[in-house]
Amino acid sequence: MKTIKIFVKLFLPALALLLISNVGYSESKALMLKPFKNLSEQSQECAACHKKEHPSLYNQWGRSKHFGANVGCYECHAAEKTDPDAIQHEGHTIAVIVSPKDCANCHKAEVDEFTKSHHAKGGEIIGSLDNMLAEVVQGALTLNGESPAAVNGCWQCHGSEVKVLENGDLDPTTWPNTGIGRINPDGSRGACTACHQRHEFSMVQARRPEACGKCHLGPDHPQKEIYEESKHGINFYANVDRMNLDSSKWVVGEDYDEAPTCATCHMSATDTLPITHDVGDRISWTLRPAISEKIDAKALKQGKKVKSWEDRRKDMEAVCQACHSSSMVESFYMQFDSLVELYNNKFAKPGKLMMDTLKAQGLMTDIAFDEKIEWTWFYLWHHEGRRARHGAAMMAPDYVQWHGLYEVAERFYMELIPEYNEYIEKAEHNGKTKEAETLKKVLAGILESPEHQWFSGKEPAEVKAARKKAQAEFQKRYANESK
Template identity: 80%
Template sequence: MDNEKLAIRYWLWILSVMVLIVGFFWSATVNAEPKALIMKPFKQLSEQSKECAACHKKNNPSIYAQWGRSKHYGANVGCYECHKADPGDKDAIKHEGHHIAVIVSPKDCGQCHNQEVDEFAKSHHAKAGQIIGSLDNFLAEVVEGALTLNGESPAAVNGCWQCHGSEVKVMENGDLDPTTWPNTGIGRINPDGSVGACSACHQRHEFDMVQARRPEACGKCHLGPDHPQKEIYEESKHGINFYAHVDRMNMDSAKWIVGEDYDAAPTCATCHMSATRELPVTHDVGDRISWTLRPAISEKIDAKDIAMGKKTKSWQDRRKDMRNVCQACHTKSMIDSFYIQFDSLVELYNDKFARPGKALMTTLSKEGMITETGFDEEIEWTWFYLWHHEGRRARHGAAMQAPDYVQWHGMYEVAERFYIEMVPQYLELVEKAEHKGNKEGAERARKVLQEILDRPEHAWFTGKEPESVKEARKKAQAEFKARYLSESKE
């Protein structure tokens, strides 16, 4: 009897262990990150796509030729597989006997490329179309523009929206509203409710990975006075090496792993998206970024989510992944030192100019010394240039190792804007308010500025530097001048 009881207990124990093991693996499977679908080519091109191809070959030969060079063509993925629509879809139209949609949205692409779409949906790119209410959009719609195109500003339609994305609207007759289409903005809001435009980076109808991996793909939007990443990249050693040795970049490699398939230089895709020996490809372009360099005052990339109580990948983990990219070409000590330099520049900008500038603007608003209308006073333009243009250029220059953008296009212009424009304009507004009777507000406003200028980093401007510092600078200047003059005589 005792042996029977022992046997029963033994088998019950075995059964319990098996249940726990099965439960563990079932739970892991349920909670796992979504995996990419295993894609296999169709056996043949569908009859619908054959009809499309025959017509487009005649009427739109370039579209047909581009598709013919694509991987879609090789997999028998034709026009209909991407453009097919249900009759009830908001943007569905009847075309040559078939229901189709002009727009191919991430929802459509996700039928095959599900993992890429899921990753993109978590990215800042996916939110790019949510610009209503931003200062940039106010400029384009109101200050620069007028609501003359179906109730919208042509400046916004042709400018901001083409990068950020429009909210594509369908007119009563079923046509796409020309105010909102054509548009390949990265954060486009589509009629099917999805957000994004895969064609922002993967241009139709070839969807060539070489084109998407090149820096010019990102340069459509990431360039210009307020976010010149393309120009900064071209100045950097990374950019110089890329263009000098593009023939060694192996751009058409299927896996394209830095350090294995290429070693000449990274592109934007290398650092922000592409695979390393340890990291997979990601379509969340912020997944390896530790600072946000966009706002007036930079903060760590996870700060906003943490403040809102959201669970998010920490900036430390993001930086760890970016360092993983760097180490394919650089030693640990070099990477460590780079981040020390980069962080110090961001903190210098934040502490010396951005936080003080923000404090001055907040004070003017609080004391009623500027109106609620944006950009109707000179100091608002000054402040906007300081952080939105020059401050960003300095920070991005440091992030991507472009010294001229840090110095002459960046911190030099930030300093001039702050000391020579913003401070005098601030004092003028304070004095104006005082003359109108707001003496207490003027006193408080002057105190805010004085507390800022009393800090050591502004001592040169107020004439309060220690004499030893002044003398050391004079000596260095004299030595430089003597050396320069002696060299010019040789």
């Protein structure tokens, strides 16, 4: 009898959850519509209404781990009357927004990790160069005082400051919004639903590269497209059925070995590393600004003590070594570092020097994006330069070459330098001889460096001769092969 009781107490609940996760949609729906014995009275009341009014949300919740753990609507949406976004709904005090502060009631470690991440600061874009484009250059007609370009574009990835109207409603210019760095009415930063789409909060969905693709794609940061071109992406899509994406622990090298996803490298566990919700914790370079720096450089300049770029790289190397030898990983990083340094030293630092010199000499206005050279420079580092660097970081050669450094070089030599020369000519024409000479000196210093001598025609004769010889040999070989 004791054995039977133990079987009923321990095995049957697990069997029920197993059945729910494996039966067809219509069968699982039927199971979920049965009364809840262990759910709070408040959530039972919510569920009874929402299964009729919002059956899709109800069924998504019914497939979630929250459902299996008796976490219902009220456990997540309950609010205090003093909360800035609290509303009265069907006799209960709730908040529409479930913020990281709310999630921390059960997931404190994950929220603490996220809060210190760069993602949590994503909403702090007001006043940035990118935001200037959406607010002013692209923006004109407003949505209740806000630029529709920013509301529908920037803020949906970066996050908005969600405001509450006097009547208690959420300001429609700032809500709905699941931007990663959303600034919530309760003061917390972030939106867990940016990655864990409500109301199912599926691990499988969050582990797939598409979860990151909402924001990390496009001309300036095409990580999703880069991933899909890489060997990692190719292998993931070819073998997705063997990725074991619904594993509770999902340790690379143990639960799967076909390919990594974004989550694998930046968040998930290895046999030596725990899960982290600080997505920058394993990144050693920052590839976002015009000139790349090691990830800790800015903080160290400010006197802050942070995790060093060397330690971050060691952690990322630990992820790589779940599938690759240490020598291969070290060689990859040598190649990657060399590409970043090439971009920095040949194009980014000289380009920034030219732009800074123009401004320092008073030859440009204080208005952003009102002069062509500003757009040229922005394209060079913000679009093409990022593509080259991210392509190298994620092993997508076409993004390094044709979508990256080729376009950087064309922009630098064929647009940035000619436009810079126009400022020299204009300064001379307007009698600003001193300013013109300063600009000339800066440009001459750039073009006299070895990496730019091909353009100035000052390459050593032996270098030119060697290249011409190689070109002639190639043409001969190609002609023979085509016969």
